[in-house]
Amino acid sequence: MLPDGLKEHPAAAALEAWDSTALTGGSVDLGETLLWVEKDRIVDVCRKLKEEFSFVRLSGVSVIDRYPSEPRFEVLYLLHSIERNERLKLKVALGGEQPEVESVCGVWRGADWYEREAFDLFGVRFLNHPDLRRIMMPDDWQGHPLRRDFPTHGHKYTYQSE
Secondary structure, three states, X not given: OOOHHHOOOHXXXXXXXXXXXXXXXXXXXXXXXXXXXXXXXXXXXXXXXXXXXXXXXXXXXXXXXXXXXXXXXXXXXXXXXXXXXXXXXXXXXXXXXXXXXXXXOOOOOOHHHHHHHHHHHHOOEEEOOOOOOOOOOOOOOOOOOOOOOOOOXXXXXXXXXX
């Protein structure tokens, strides 16, 4: 159920009317709208927002690590309706053991590199991604350097083979 302040937002109200289980909450702070989405419904929600509310641009995908809290990870999607110059944030909560969520590459092709970066740096797996592999770190790198439990000084590596 949406908070009262969000019931006036056209996209949020329409999403709740379309599928009341898809949204788990939300907020409006400093003029920015945030909707919490059930992880199994993220692709459907994104597709609906793109097709019916003109959120044609995905301007970013990021991850927040709340270690040691559970759910540990939050995947943040930044949407933009160019037509109305409106921005919308979506969040999905993921547990820490095996954080995974469906890829939104089928909705926005531009999600490809954003999701690869989130996978590389945080270890979040995007299911059905067309090419989920490291994009920033070397292929043989161990771990995910932006996780809060990653060693502050990194792992010790020897570069004798180079």
